[in-house]
Every structure is written in structure tokens, then in C-alpha cells.
Amino acid sequence: MTAYENIKVGDALPSRDHTAGIVQLFMYNAAIWNPHRIHFDHAYATQEEGYPGIVLDGPLQGDWIGQVVTDWIGADATLVSFGYANRRAAFLGETMTAGGQVEEKDDSTREVKVSLFLKNAQGDITIPGHAVVRFR
Amino acid sequence: MAELLTPEIKARIGTANPPIRVEVTRRDIQKYAVSTGQKARKYLDGDEAPPLFHFGYSMEILPPEALRKDGIAEDKLIPPLPLKRVMAGNSDTVYHRPIRPGDKLVITRVLKDIYQKDGKTGPLIFVVTETVVTTEAGAPVLNETTSLIAR
Numbered sequence: 338m339t340a341y342e343n344i345k346v347g348d349a350l351p352s353r354d355h356t357a358g359i360v361q362l363f364m365y366n367a368a369i370w371n372p373h374r375i376h377f378d379h380a381y382a383t384q385e386e387g388y389p390g391i392v393l394d395g396p397l398q399g400d401w402i403g404q405v406v407t408d409w410i411g412a413d414a415t416l417v418s419f420g421y422a423n424r425r426a427a428f429l430g431e432t433m434t435a436g437g438q439v440e441e442k443d444d445s446t447r448e449v450k451v452s453l454f455l456k457n458a459q460g461d462i463t464i465p466g467h468a469v470v471r472f473r
Numbered sequence: 474m475a476e477l478l479t480p481e482i483k484a485r486i487g488t489a490n491p492p493i494r495v496e497v498t499r500r501d502i503q504k505y506a507v508s509t510g511q512k513a514r515k516y517l518d519g520d521e522a523p524p525l526f527h528f529g530y531s532m533e534i535l536p537p538e539a540l541r542k543d544g545i546a547e548d549k550l551i552p553p554l555p556l557k558r559v560m561a562g563n564s565d566t567v568y569h570r571p572i573r574p575g576d577k578l579v580i581t582r583v584l585k586d587i588y589q590k591d592g593k594t595g596p597l598i599f600v601v602t603e604t605v606v607t608t609e610a611g612a613p614v615l616n617e618t619t620s621l622i623a624r
Contacts, residue, residue: 369529
């Protein structure tokens with residue numbers, strides 16, 4: 338829950354770590370109906386396509402940075418726009434940190450622009466993102 | 474730079490897949506919410522769909538024998554490209570209203586653009602598509618623009 342009046346440019350949004358296990362990844366691909374083998378078939382992903390392990394879905398990781406915004410605004414604002422860019426792959430077992438910060442605030446529209454990121458354990462930003470939310 | 478995009482490929486710009494019609498169920502939203510690790514009650518209870526819930530609706534439902542060896546369905550919207558290493562690029566969505574259980578939605582995917590750029594490591598082909606989600610009555614729900622890069 339976030340009060341518009343208390344938001345300042347530069348504020349960090351609460352971050353959260355995600356470590357997808359094989360069961361969660363199975364559930365996700367079942368939920369979106371995605372039979373792409375690199376997301377569940379270890380032998381195929383490593384031997385046929387040369388990946389170091391099972392590949393995490395890009396949109397799943399995009400969702401993780403989306404949650405940084407939706408958890409931050411709660412019921413106090415609505416999502417106007419949201420975007421993310423797949424820069425680098427991540428693999429089963431990796432812990433990814435999702436976070437963001439306030440970039441702009443427009444008092445005339447009560448809209449707030451935030452930048453978002455997903456980082457791996459080495460600190461590389463693998464998925465940058467952005468969102469605009471409108472406070473009530 | 475050598476032009477890789479033939480007139481046949483460029484002629485596909487502006488074409489769309491046949492619209493997909495779906496009825497949103499609470500259970501589908503709940504499955505998506507749990508599988509993505511949501512914490513918000515409205516998502517876990519299926520009262521409202523998380524922002525990227527619609528992604529699964531772009532997946533064609535086909536039997537295994539109709540899929541490629543890698544498990545992917547052939548993308549009928551995008552013509553065969555002369556560069557074969559395809560990477561997911563950006564996704565940008567504008568939201569008009571949340572998706573809720575009971576919604577009857579129409580999902581249309583349009584090929585917006587295909588263009589070539591020369592990168593440091595050689596030519597790149599950018600493919601831009603737009604997914605337009607409306608209600609059956611035509612009210613806007615969301616518009617998602619996605620890009621793929623082939624190298």
C-alpha cells in the first residue's frame with residue numbers, strides 16, 4: 338500500500354527474490370500451455386540446444402518484475418502500461434532479484450513512472466523494464 | 474547493406490492471424506497466479522488477472538505431432554526469415570481495463586513491421602507484432618507490442 342503524496346523520485350520499490358524450481362516451472366508452462374522443450378526437457382535443452390540447463394521462460398521473469406509494481410501499488414493505483422526486454426537467459430536453480438525505482442511523478446495526472454529490473458546473482462541486469470501507474 | 478527481406482516477406486506486413494475467442498475462467502487465473510508466485514489476494518483468488526496473464530492465449534492448442542521437434546508450434550503470422558537464430562526481444566503493453574473471470578475476449582495478433590538493421594556482428598532482422606485484446610463487444614482491454622530479433 339502506497340500513498341501518492343509520500344512517493345519521491347528515486348524511491349526504491351520493495352525487491353523480491355525468485356528461485357523457480359522444476360515444479361513451479363512445470364506449473365507455469367502448463368498454465369500458459371507452452372510445450373517448448375527447453376523449459377522442461379533437460380537432456381534436450383543441454384544436448385540438442387547447448388544450454389547449460391533448463392531455460393526459464395522470458396515472460397515468467399517478466400511477470401516477476403511486473404509483481405514489483407502490482408505489489409507496490411496494491412489497490413491504490415491502476416496499471417497504465419508495463420514493458421520488459423529479454424536481454425539475457427536465466428536457468429533453473431538461479432536466484433533472480435526483481436526490483437525497481439520511481440523515475441517520474443506527474444501531479445497533474447497522478448501518474449508515476451517506475452523503472453524495473455531483474456538481476457542474476459552476479460548482479461547483471463538480465464531483464465530491464467518500465468511501468469506507468471495512475472494513483473486514485 | 475545487402476537487402477535480406479524479399480518483397481514476399483515484406484508483403485506480409487499488415488496481415489493478422491484469425492481472431493481467437495476465449496472465455497476467461499477463475500480457475501485459469503488462479504493457475505496462472507500460483508505458477509508465477511503472486512502474493513496479491515485478488516490474483517490468487519482469481520478475481521482479477523495479473524498483467525501478463527493474457528500471454529498464454531497466444532499459444533495455439535495443437536496435438537504433439539503438429540509441433541516442431543523443439544515443441545514449438547510453427548508461427549503462421551511470421552513468414553520464414555533468411556536469418557534463423559531468433560531471440561525474444563521486447564514486450565510493451567498498454568492496459569485499458571483488467572481481465573476478470575467471465576470475460577469473453579477476442580485476441581487478434583497483427584504483423585506490424587519487419588525491418589533489417591546492420592549490427593556489429595552482422596545483419597539483424599526485427600519483427601514487430603501487436604496483440605490486440607478486446608471484449609466481444611469491441612471494448613479495448615489491452616494492446617501488447619512485441620518484437621523478435623533474428624540474427
